[in-house]
Amino acid sequence: MNRTLLQILILILAFAKAFISQAQFSTHDPLITNDSIAQKIWVDSVYNSLNQREKVGQLFMVDLFSNKGKAHVAAVRKLVEEQKIGGIIFSKGGPLQQAHLTNELQAKSKTPMLIAMDAEWGLSMRLDSTYAFPWNMTLGATPGTQSSYDVGRRIGQHCKRLGVHINFAPDVDINTNPDNPIIGNRSFGEDMYNVTDKSQAFMKGMQSTGTLACAKHFPGHGDTDQDSHKTLPTVEFSAERIDSVELYPYRKLFQEGMASVMVAHLNIPSLEPRPGYPTSISEKVVTDLLKKRMGFKGLIFTDALNMKGASNFSEPGQIDLQAFKAGNDVLLISENVPKAIDKIIAAWDTGDITDERIEHSVKKILKAKYTSGLHNYQPINTFNLINDLNTESDDVVYERAISDAVTILRNKDSILPLKNLELKKIAYVELGDDSGTVFLKELNKYTKVTQVKANQLDDLLKKLQPYNTVIIGLHRSNDSPWKGYQIKSTQLTWLYEIARTHDVVFDAFVRPYMLAQLNTVENFEGIVMSYQNSEWSQKISAQIIFGARPAVGRLPVSAGSQFNVNDGVDTPYIRRLAYGSTPSSVGLDSYRLSKIDSVANHTVNNLGAPGMQILVARRGKVVYQKNFGYHTYSKEQPVNDEDVYDIASLTKIMGTLPLVMELEEQGVVDLEDSIGTLIPELADSNKKDITIKSMLSHYARLQAWIPFYRYTLDSITSRPMSQYYRNSKSSIYNVEVAQNLFANGIIQDTIFNRIANSELRSRQEYKYSDLPYYLLKKFIEDRSKKTLHELTTNHFYKRMGMNYMGYLPLERFTKDKIVPTENDITYRGQLIHGFVHDQGAAMQGGIGGHAGLFSNANDVAKMMQMYLQNGSYGDVTYFKPKTIAKFNTCYYCDQEVRRGVGFDKPQLDEVGPTCGCVSMTSFGHSGFTGAYTWADPDSEIVYVFLSNRIFPSAENRFLLSENIRTNIQQIIYDAIID
Template sequence: MQFRKYLFLLSFLYIPFVAIAQQSYPLYTNDIEAQRTWVDSVYTAMTVEQRIGQLFMVDVFSSDPKAKVDKIRALIKEQHIGGIIFSKGGPMRQAKLNNEFQELAKTPLLIGMDAEWGLSMRLDSTYAFPWNMTLGAIQDNRIVKDVGARVGEHCKRLGVHINFGPVVDINVNPANPIIGNRSFGEDKVNVTEKAIAFLEGMHSTGVLGSAKHFPGHGDTDQDSHKTLPTLDFTLDRLKNIEMYPYKPIIEAGVASVMVAHLNVPNLVPEDGYPTSISPTVVTSVLKDSLQFHGLIFTDALNMKGASNFKEPGEIDLAAFKAGNDILLISNDVPSAALKIKAALESNEITEERLAHSVKKILYAKYKVGLSNYKPVETENLVADLNTTVDDIVYSAAIENALTITKNGKSILPVKNLDNKKIAYVSLGDDSGNHFLKEMRKYTNVSHVKANTLDEMITKLKKYNYVIVGFHRSNANPWKSYAFTDKEKTWLYEIARTNDVVLDLFVRPYAMLDLLSTTNIEAIVHSYQNSKISQEKSAQLIFGAIPSKGKLPVSLKETKAGSGFESGTLRRLSYGIPEEVGISSDSLNKKVDALVRSGITQAMMPGAQVLIARKGKVIYNKSFGYHTYNKKRRVRPDDVYDVASMTKILASLPLLMELRSQGSITLDDTLGELIPELKGTNKSNITLRKALSHYARFKAWIPFYLATLDTVTKKPSQEYYRKAYSKDFNIKVADELYLRSDYTDSIIKRIGESDLRERLSYKYSDLPYYLIKKFLEDYYGKDLNKLTSERFYSSLGANRTGYKPLDRFSKKSIVPSENDTYWRNQRVQGYVHDMGAAMQSNIGGHAGLFSNANDVAKLMQMYLQNGYYGGKRYISKETIEEFNTCTYCDKNVRRGVGFDKPQLSGSGPTCGCVSMTSFGHSGFTGTYTWADPEQDLVYVFLSNRTFPTMENRKLVMSGLRTRIQEAIYESIID
């Protein structure tokens, strides 16, 4: 009577399910008649033993010793098992075993794996996608679908037909020891939506998915691998939480469901039965009430939650009688098969019951293509399981998952870099090196370490912004994620005395250990400690990408679904070419080959090359060495003398800023701007003409020649001394000081110089000597201070500036030349250009040093019409005015300061850029170009002048523009 009452209650509970459940048969294919014919023919040809064998899926490690593998071979031949679930090992070993096992099997084997976050869950040398908890933070389910599709593609490539994922457990218990990060979170709707999206992606590849662990393993603090967890909840609770996802997932066409080993007293009337062998759970609820017609798997029968219940063989029979189709990882297949056969012979099990499960298994085999089985191809296998596409999908997932749950003082993203002193403190037992390296692409970030808390607090006093990264192992989702007592103490005290951003590269539940977050200004959840997660989180903190994620679980002070959606400051981000419509394969192959060819042909000893599109750096590589002796490799932070690129990276932005403010116009004359030029032949030349190289200036004046001894051709004692003094205070190079009054002589000589007879285009450095004079007089500061204060510091271009020896180690400065004609020494850390050197190494036309990453920031600022990092530097109208070819009709291709594409024939570009593009080159072997129409920045830095500027191979080869052409050839959108 009690049992009937229970069934009535259960049936009443599921009336809404039954009323609207669709009659979905997820194992059927579009060619159902052909499928049915194949299934019937295979089934009919089987013996009873072969049919019973189909019910078993046994496990094997591809790393197992021969003795274990031999047992599997025997089970295939003697017990006719229907499937294999592969576990730990490697992809090549698994592929070979897979092919061997399939060859042994009379009926092709259904191959399964636990690949919840990809094959990496079990195999080395394979790709690890984000864990479900990370995916649970994403708001765009299309991204989750993409992850599912990539996981499916990998499974399919390795011959895996069914992936036992995703986990659809609602993880409402933070202490859950086995689910945790494997769950999409605690919100039942979000979990359901994410699971369906993941399954749709996986199913789109032809790989079957599996919803687990029915009826729900989310609210338990026990591990069913070790014991039988109890869920002592009401039926109403079970329906509304634990079992909520299954109805919509079944309607969405999930191919299989895995039943857990759980003790659920209010759902299981069979006394002492785990859910996996309960007819009520498997048949009455899952098959009848929920109308599920796909494959039903037991969870592994060797788990303690099941194996503790009955003897091997008995548990298998009970599971089959309960309604399961496939008995997963039986402890004793031969014993279990005999018991099932005996039950069949005694009519305890009917032939129809056996046929029901076996035919379902065969329908599944047909659906995954086993009616036309092909072995796994091993060529390029590992490469196919680790592709650029995987990186793209992973990056998109992480970028969309990153979550800001607190942002006091609007501390995020980091603004006003010019007044920030930033420290990074690493907590946890894993590396945060990728995080630190990425942050340093934006500005100076100091990694502060200490042996004691007092030492740490003392060291942090000189910083006004502290980023604390909490890093623990990313190896698997079961790794420890908690703070130690020491780490909590340090965090509390650091936060008490500093403005702190806490970035957690672990599951969100780590926050539950903290007694208070009052003193922590901002909290970022990055979820995982992978390389890409660290890089994307750094980009988020510095405003290169927005915050979009929502917390998938509740914490003490923050509810599930919380998260600040932040915009960006439009700083450069970093990523993969395909993300911005460029082919990685084409770009890397072509550009790499060209640069290496240039080094091989001694065009230059080394180089830095950077390419950015749509605000994302997608290529940033260093090649070769500082010199031909090959002692020091070129590194990303090394700085080069950029030569004439100084014109558009130092002088021009300062002029454009003044133009934006209305302080000058391009029609102002040099005489108006520089009183010393009044009355000279330069007086009436407009700024526009001078900077367009259409003003009759001579190309250059070799000022240094007049300071050489006419006999020895060495620096004359009249002009130079080896040591500094008041009268000789212009440091040209090591132990070479120029007479203090010589700078005025330079300006005077330019003012007195003749103009060319004919008005036509002629590139000249001379106007930039005058621009330097104007700017420094206007502000009362030299260009070194001006550019740093007004641009470089706030841009985060901290590797850019004049006089690099004042800021950097000499070994990080690439030498320019072995000077044998004037300075008679290696030029390293001093400007190569002679005229700029004679101006204390600070020229308007030369003198700047930088690396490719910093040059890209300035060029990107131009592309963004004068805006970068949350700051407006120059007006859009001014950018357009300076980027105008005013005298094109006079065959002058130049803009105002900027170089522009050739008007005909050969020129400064590949000829494949838009006419709105702009840039500049440098004598030392440098080049940068930006194209607004393609939203593209290209930077090439080299020291082709080393060891001598007579080496013109780089110039004559056109290498820099050939690389530019290769970039455009790689565009695919």
């Protein structure tokens, strides 16, 4: 190749390289609107209406605290009126105060002002009574970019509602220094691609609302160990490193239309050779790099000029002049605006600053004002302002973000999600200096988790001996991202010692850099990074531990030698109920659903029941769980989630029926089996040919009930006869029917004999009866040699984490956790509290096939959700789908019998057990005490209503006459929006 050709080729390659390099830079002006001609006319008109000082005044944005008092506000008002400043950045205060001040000062300003805020994770970064979204570091842990977009969009909508035009966000610093004192959680992480993707999504979300975004802190504040608020940090990287890493996000964001950039106060020798010269006043950085080489045409802000990183370098006024000469458009938080204006005008007058330079920045500011809608300025409407800034839509976004962020970093032997609950005895140990109360409460929705406390390690280890699994939560303050995140050395020792002796799941509700303190993780079975100690984070982390949500998060930073960026282990969703979700997240309208409150309060206020628990779940998520009223009308003890109610006939489908289904699936029984073949004592009785299917469908001519207890009462006094009862327990009188009342054991045989000898009804028609469940109890218990109490507890309740459901509540709870039922004046002569209300079940020692179970609403919901999920719950298959279908079939509908096999079904005519709005695949049951539950596979809804409506008397029929339970059901279905 000859020399001339080689030179030509080199020139072509150089040109191509320059073209390709230039193609990476932005040529788009993000401040130009679609109606660019109208925008230009407005900008030119306003610019031409300003005198020299007013034009310079547009360059300044001053800070205003709405909570600082009259003198402070007066000082800013003076700057607006006299110096004609171009904008205000609001800081601490409240939304209403800020709105009123904005309206007042905008009215006084000749040119509408740009209103800005530092609201990186929402307005609550500065204002009370506003919403706090997850920090960027948390969003950095989420897969994909949807949550970042959604958070940016919601923050943008809040800004628009409050009259804020520019939000100084997102922070696009790549936080590669764990000791960074000012960035940390404000960064999306250390991976430049992840930071870029999340920042871009956040920006697009926010700017989609018309709120201008601002990338900061240019050219990169991520790898510093000093705070530019207090000093001038130094960044020692080469220009090549900064170009390839720190500037990477900016290039991408500029291409996508980032509206503005904030320049940091940094000492970067590779970019600005003058020693200790801040980047914010460096022409080489602002003009040569940002504007020329990178082609940025948006608005350029200095970081606050009162920060020590700038103010220590030069005096007020002079630093402003230098910043403007460097190429910045907006001078943020000048320490002396009048003096700064004077200096800039003086430089303008001498020709040190040209007309073109002033026009360039002022018109950019005016373009931003037009883009923000200030050409058609409207005052802020303060009506309903605080509610508009705290909505369910915000909760939906937060929930999704945290759910995607929580990261499993160690999962030895797949301990997570926790399974085999019947084999686990779980303790919770709280470390840190903030509360883990929400976390513990949420854990207890899945199984019994006991908090263990001690002042000394030896004492703690001793108390933990009975437990085989320990969940340790490290909780540090969630007030701000700058709060300390380390674990104390003494608590670290405790952590290691507990892990040495137990299966441990360590859950850190702190900045992920805390993990660097772990010298070894060998003895940890599970490590969870939950990032923040917010209520949402605590709730969702607990749900992930138990598999009610999958874990998909990835660590956004490295932490010590054990944990690397992008580490994370996926864990599955194992179909347990999740809690606390917003109704709209599962297709329910919150406002309509909230009408349940009115019906519940109406019931309590009209003495329809002392209190109640109400739960609604859809698509596997509990979206409504509230308690109303008190245990009794004395109003001494409010109802809470952990209280247990006598659920009466719900026992049929919560206890006996699943045992029958189990036996049917095992081939032990068949629905066509007759009772005479199951119970030999009935082989020659009039009941011998009654099938399981017919009697559980209430189509077997059985009597509705038999008042067994009446045969044990004195005919004259109507009190229990002495041959049947005693006031103290003995070997003969060993059946406890109430407090200090024990029945003769022979009474069990008497009950069975009365059923065996009872007449059948003359006609075969639908007739609800308790008697099938007496018979099935006898069959099941005789066959297994175990009680229904033992069988249900071991086969279902323990495995499903149903620690509140069960027989004999006084063996498991103190009386204050058990809601009383009726003042029984016809049989036991006392208030029934902790004993089953049903007389027949009481005569069986509280363990009946038809009644006797106590539960809270949550445990009822678990069983119904298992049925709804075709027999599976918590990664355990209790029944095959075909078994559920077999028992949830109405076999005698053509005979006007609506019932399934054990399950109640929707009415066949106008009157029945439901609102008439449910699908025909739905099923449930009701109970005499005021209990009700229903599940609908078509709409994926589970509904639970528990009350003690019979307190103090069963004569109270308010729930029934007012259709309270089914009216609530109608509200639920009316709330369905998809």
